[in-house]
Amino acid sequence: MISAVSKPSLWTGLIAGLGLAVLFVLSLAVGVSPLPLNKVLSDPEAMQLLAVSRLPRTFAAVLCGAGLAIAGLIMQTLSRNRFVEPATAGTAQSAELGILLVTLLFPAAALWVKTLVAGGAALVGTSVFLATAHRLPPQQPFLVPLFGIVYGGVIGAVATFAAWQADLLQFLSVWTNGEFSGVLRGRYELLWIAALMVAVAWIVADRLTIMALGREASIGLGIDYARMMQIGLVIVSVITALAVVIVGMIPFVGLAVPNIVSRLMGDNVRGTLGWVAAGGAGLVLACDIAGRLLRYPYEIPVGTVMGVVGGAVFLWLLFRRGGHG
Amino acid sequence: MIRIENVSFKHRATPILSDISLDIPKGGVVALIGPNGAGKSTLLSLVARLQPLQAGVISVDGLPVDTTPSRDLAKVLAILRQDTTIASRLRVRELVGFGRFPHGRGRLTQEDDAIVDAAVAQFDLTDLSDRFIETLSGGQRQRALVAMAFAQDTDYLLLDEPLNNLDMYYARALMRSLRSVADANGKTVVIVLHDINQASAHADRIVAMKSGRIIADGTPGEILTPDMLDTVFGFRMRVETIEGKPFALHQL
Numbered sequence: 001m002i003s004a005v006s007k008p009s010l011w012t013g014l015i016a017g018l019g020l021a022v023l024f025v026l027s028l029a030v031g032v033s034p035l036p037l038n039k040v041l042s043d044p045e046a047m048q049l050l051a052v053s054r055l056p057r058t059f060a061a062v063l064c065g066a067g068l069a070i071a072g073l074i075m076q077t078l079s080r081n082r083f084v085e086p087a088t089a090g091t092a093q094s095a096e097l098g099i100l101l102v103t104l105l106f107p108a109a110a111l112w113v114k115t116l117v118a119g120g121a122a123l124v125g126t127s128v129f130l131a132t133a134h135r136l137p138p139q140q141p142f143l144v145p146l147f148g149i150v151y152g153g154v155i156g157a158v159a160t161f162a163a164w165q166a167d168l169l170q171f172l173s174v175w176t177n178g179e180f181s182g183v184l185r186g187r188y189e190l191l192w193i194a195a196l197m198v199a200v201a202w203i204v205a206d207r208l209t210i211m212a213l214g215r216e217a218s219i220g221l222g223i224d225y226a227r228m229m230q231i232g233l234v235i236v237s238v239i240t241a242l243a244v245v246i247v248g249m250i251p252f253v254g255l256a257v258p259n260i261v262s263r264l265m266g267d268n269v270r271g272t273l274g275w276v277a278a279g280g281a282g283l284v285l286a287c288d289i290a291g292r293l294l295r296y297p298y299e300i301p302v303g304t305v306m307g308v309v310g311g312a313v314f315l316w317l318l319f320r321r322g323g324h325g
Numbered sequence: 326m327i328r329i330e331n332v333s334f335k336h337r338a339t340p341i342l343s344d345i346s347l348d349i350p351k352g353g354v355v356a357l358i359g360p361n362g363a364g365k366s367t368l369l370s371l372v373a374r375l376q377p378l379q380a381g382v383i384s385v386d387g388l389p390v391d392t393t394p395s396r397d398l399a400k401v402l403a404i405l406r407q408d409t410t411i412a413s414r415l416r417v418r419e420l421v422g423f424g425r426f427p428h429g430r431g432r433l434t435q436e437d438d439a440i441v442d443a444a445v446a447q448f449d450l451t452d453l454s455d456r457f458i459e460t461l462s463g464g465q466r467q468r469a470l471v472a473m474a475f476a477q478d479t480d481y482l483l484l485d486e487p488l489n490n491l492d493m494y495y496a497r498a499l500m501r502s503l504r505s506v507a508d509a510n511g512k513t514v515v516i517v518l519h520d521i522n523q524a525s526a527h528a529d530r531i532v533a534m535k536s537g538r539i540i541a542d543g544t545p546g547e548i549l550t551p552d553m554l555d556t557v558f559g560f561r562m563r564v565e566t567i568e569g570k571p572f573a574l575h576q577l
Contacts, residue, residue, distance in 0.1 A: 080412055205431075206430070206431035209423070212413045214409075214410075216370075216404075216406050216409075217409065219374065219375055220375070220403065220404045221423065221424075221427055222426070223395070223396075223426075224396075266413075266416060267414045268416075268419050
């Protein structure tokens, strides 16, 4: 077991930042119509492509990745369990059910109204999950993610049934499987709210670290436990709802990234939050680029690529933990 | 002063505490003793506002614990619970540093750093300060938690069985540290102890509880008598006086 891990140096930070920048530029360049980056400034058509499609798509991937990784980190903190994330514990499914219902009842509602309803549904669904998770015996850490998977499955089944009855199954699959190909200028800007949520998480970072020590330690240190729980829930729900409504859910980002960062750097959120956000952004960008290249010129949705990559990481985490239990 | 007036507490229908009243003046070490299930931990957690009061009043330095904002109380009173488990991967020094949270809300000043370093050194954790808590032994982890409570640097320190997992050397060292902060800095320490001889050697006052009530309250010399210990723990034990302090030979 690793006893002491040196804190990330300035160099590690620079290299990571450079890596993220390379992915960002690659994401701008890769696509069905070629975009030679050296000609962008002189070619108005290329400029148009960049501004309308490639740049929004890349920003959306960065925002979704960073946001969902932070949402996962916060959910793991609030439930004091490393194996939960919005996609596997009912948050995403509740958001999907919410947007499905608002689409059925008020089909003409604006995107932000739908996002708001999805966010509200995600908040309710996640609150119920956490309230139940806190009652499960802490000696059995796998009960919480198992319960989350069953719980999310039940809500997802309700959504599927409702969508089937209303002949909206195609819509549902848009929300359940993340995809960036439809992201255009004017259709993704709400996602910047996810960046705002990450900023809120940064402000309360120390409190989040203390929350992970448990209710009694938090109260002993003067933290308003119930209030922090609410703030955390709002961050998780808003980010998840935004992702579901605008690009569709991307699984495993919220699970894999915080766990890997925790392994390497520990759980002091003030120190790790930036790494988790950057890691999530990089992972989603990389998966999206891979999805665009694997069957070029066709695309594989990022949710599918991430399902394969993240699933493998999840299994690795589970078996690793079992090894020294 | 900690003032506890007519406090009763029930868990569902089971009474845990019945009409407890107790004044603990500022300064000194008070040991809470009694058999398992006497209500010692519950009383401590009520004083530390970890559970809502059901009946009665508790105040610390005049601040009612149920209505005073939690962050204000955290500057006056620190608690270390029994069996605290840390699932987070935090380094020892980071954990101890969070003891300063009530004072700076996360910003560590130079003064905070000095206090944290002192607490780390006081419990022999300097060599371990960059280690993750989960890699430590039970006793080392317990010392880190005690150091965190010390770093909170409050006038009142509540400790629930802090000697758990500590070997003889560190158990004695902790009791002596508590004695010295009480004597030198005028701190008030309330400590739940199972080892009544530690209580006799280091506490000014012993409060004995049984079945949710206080059944004895006095100096070690008054509490450590064969008759009194029989009432509290339910069997007779020999009591010998060594260097003027009574010690119970409860192993015989």
